[in-house]
Amino acid sequence: MVEVRRGRVRNEAVRQAILDATRDELAAHGYDKLSIDRIAAAAGAGKQTVYRWYPSKTQLIADCLLEADVLGPLPALDDSGDLGCDLRAWLRAFTAQLANPGTAAFIRAATAAAAENDEVARRFYERNTSVAEAALTDRLRRGEQAGQLRPGTSSVAAQALVGAVIYRLLTRQPVTTGFADDLVDAICGKP
Amino acid sequence: MVEVRRGRVRNEAVRQAILDATRDELAAHGYDKLSIDRIAAAAGAGKQTVYRWYPSKTQLIADCLLEADVLGPLPALDDSGDLGCDLRAWLRAFTAQLANPGTAAFIRAATAAAAENDEVARRFYERNTSVAEAALTDRLRRGEQAGQLRPGTSSVAAQALVGAVIYRLLTRQPVTTGFADDLVDAICGKP
Amino acid sequence: MVEVRRGRVRNEAVRQAILDATRDELAAHGYDKLSIDRIAAAAGAGKQTVYRWYPSKTQLIADCLLEADVLGPLPALDDSGDLGCDLRAWLRAFTAQLANPGTAAFIRAATAAAAENDEVARRFYERNTSVAEAALTDRLRRGEQAGQLRPGTSSVAAQALVGAVIYRLLTRQPVTTGFADDLVDAICGKP
Amino acid sequence: MVEVRRGRVRNEAVRQAILDATRDELAAHGYDKLSIDRIAAAAGAGKQTVYRWYPSKTQLIADCLLEADVLGPLPALDDSGDLGCDLRAWLRAFTAQLANPGTAAFIRAATAAAAENDEVARRFYERNTSVAEAALTDRLRRGEQAGQLRPGTSSVAAQALVGAVIYRLLTRQPVTTGFADDLVDAICGKP
DNA sequence: GAATAATCGAGACGGTACGTCTTGTCTTACT
DNA sequence: AGTAAGACAAGACGTACCGTCTCGATTATTC
Numbered sequence A, B, C, D: 001m002v003e004v005r006r007g008r009v010r011n012e013a014v015r016q017a018i019l020d021a022t023r024d025e026l027a028a029h030g031y032d033k034l035s036i037d038r039i040a041a042a043a044g045a046g047k048q049t050v051y052r053w054y055p056s057k058t059q060l061i062a063d064c065l066l067e068a069d070v071l072g073p074l075p076a077l078d079d080s081g082d083l084g085c086d087l088r089a090w091l092r093a094f095t096a097q098l099a100n101p102g103t104a105a106f107i108r109a110a111t112a113a114a115a116e117n118d119e120v121a122r123r124f125y126e127r128n129t130s131v132a133e134a135a136l137t138d139r140l141r142r143g144e145q146a147g148q149l150r151p152g153t154s155s156v157a158a159q160a161l162v163g164a165v166i167y168r169l170l171t172r173q174p175v176t177t178g179f180a181d182d183l184v185d186a187i188c189g190k191p
Numbered sequence E: 001g002a003a004t005a006a007t008c009g010a011g012a013c014g015g016t017a018c019g020t021c022t023t024g025t026c027t028t029a030c031t
Numbered sequence F: 001a002g003t004a005a006g007a008c009a010a011g012a013c014g015t016a017c018c019g020t021c022t023c024g025a026t027t028a029t030t031c
Helices: A012-029 A036-043 A047-053 A057-067 A083-097 A101-116 A118-145 A154-170 A177-188 B012-029 B036-043 B047-053 B057-067 B083-097 B101-116 B118-145 B154-170 B177-188 C012-029 C036-043 C047-053 C057-067 C083-097 C101-116 C118-145 C154-170 C177-188 D012-029 D036-043 D047-053 D057-067 D083-097 D101-116 D118-145 D154-170 D177-188
Strands: none
Touching: A012 A036, A012 A047, A012 A057, A012 A101, A036 A047, A036 A057, A057 A101, A057 A118, A083 A118, A083 A154, A083 A177, A101 A118, A101 A154, A101 B101, A101 B154, A118 A154, A154 A177, A154 B101, A154 B154, A154 B177, A177 B154, A177 B177, B012 B036, B012 B047, B012 B057, B012 B101, B036 B047, B036 B057, B057 B101, B057 B118, B083 B118, B083 B154, B083 B177, B101 B118, B101 B154, B118 B154, B154 B177, C012 C036, C012 C047, C012 C057, C012 C101, C036 C047, C036 C057, C057 C101, C057 C118, C083 C118, C083 C154, C083 C177, C101 C118, C101 C154, C101 D101, C101 D154, C118 C154, C154 C177, C154 D101, C154 D154, C154 D177, C177 D154, C177 D177, D012 D036, D012 D047, D012 D057, D012 D101, D036 D047, D057 D101, D057 D118, D083 D118, D083 D154, D083 D177, D101 D118, D101 D154, D118 D154, D154 D177
């Protein structure tokens, strides 16, 4: 038997407006100054509607991580045969995004949320897995097979790359092109 | 002329009680559920006393990071001549501390606090610098000079080591001995 | 040309269910704890249907005062020639109804509603006028003409009778048979 | 052993400001549109402070009835020997107060509150007892002894006087001097 | 020893945000 | 078009904390 949907259908556009407002609030005020009242007002939504979609602040942030378009499109991780060269290109594009203060603030807020909450952490990992870590691991594994990387270290190396960037963000050290290059050097040697 | 202190002297024991209560609260409730009211009550102190020592919540947490005895004593980073061997020993001791759930929770809370607040971040970095990163960088630099590490990467490598561990903590992946070994392998090759 | 009604006809039974639910809610929770959501649910109706019949909460209560069958049938105010005797009989029947706690609670809720809202007050007055005050005034006027009441006071006396009863209800003093008798005595003398 | 007062002492002036704001809000918006948020803002107080003094809306209103200076000073109920004359003078002064729309609105709001809540009703009665009903009853009793009132009706007559005025207020009928005179006539005869 | 001065526990204060509840409107599918 | 269901914007509810302030009590220095 089919479950019949009754009543007014939930408005996906409202959910998107809430997500957008949340992204802006995170970038503007950070994680723990986040205010549902303010988000609802900015989204032109009632508080109840926010809570209908997201029972808790952390779940809201979790979804925001997945759906709000914070990071711009990253270049595909090419395989030119030269692992260091490919990694360098990709990592430079990645770190370039973080030059935008709003993006960096958002990532920091997301990090705080992930540190606080298991659910957010799970999604934070999924996001990094699907968008960055998996691509990295994949490319690293091919480099490993080509002898350009020490055997058995592709997965760990990917986490070291991402982790080093997060560590720089957390400790407020600049994430420069030079840092990106050094990082690739440290993992897979100079060209 | 010497500025003479008049009136009742400030009670250091109270400050320690506040710090202890803060550490317990951080481990128990996490960063953003932290309550000054609760900390004061747990420490048997008045709120004003808390604020007299620490003008803001973030500075309280920052100090807690430095003074609360969360991490046990880490072994000195020896120089046996074999960089990989020395790093492995040290990193295993470090990760072993994180097996304690309370310690891991505290580090996560500290990470959230650092992500949120510049002042905390600065102290967080100091702590890692003074206790871990500096020692690592120092040892790595000698390894670099001995040709056991790619030139110019010692500083970045140290951050990659610490960053990878934090990334594992954030994403709730276990920080095992095997992971520690793989990480050292990725940075300076198999023995 | 006759205006033809198109579409489904409005269901009078639903309106009655809403009114009944309102009466029950008023007696159970009082005036200001009244919830349209709860009334609709109790009546098995949609909220829109409630609002289709009654544009506002106050109008719903106003109608409830007129139509909900709270007071049982009151005896006719006979004219036996003895004004005091006739009044006493009628007032005893009236006050007997208020011995029922639900009825008293409903009257109190109605009083609150009338105190708050002009529209409700108007209907509250109509109800008392049509059912009680008019009959009283009419009988009193005949008593006045028979010299059993001071001239020109019939209208005011009717209001004093009703007002005294309401005052006892408001101040939670029991509305006893003795009180009814004393009241009649005060207005038109002992038999 | 003496109970020592600890902590900051509660500020009576704040309580008075809350009471004043409540009186104004009642006169302006009526009983069920009353907003604690608005009262707190108008009193320049935090909401918590309102709730610290008055755990519930009804208790706030109850106190407001007793302490907020709504009714101006009423003349003493003299005993000139002529009961009707004395009552008329007092009742005229009383009804004159109700010509002020704010006062009438406040009384209506108070009536609604009393109808809703036993605690308020008890205080409402106390107020009327202490200020009006007791004085009335006392004067009426002397009139009764002087043969100017039917025996045994002084208490009921007082309630009929007050009740009739409330009834006029509730039903939005004007409380005029003429009405006051007629009311006195109905109770104790023309002069 | 009395006066002065700073700290202490306690807790009231003005605010801000929380998460829930209710109002009156609007939007579905069903009748 | 009426209906039950229920999403929606708006805004009040009563609670929890924040950081400041104001008490009496305590503990030191200075006169």
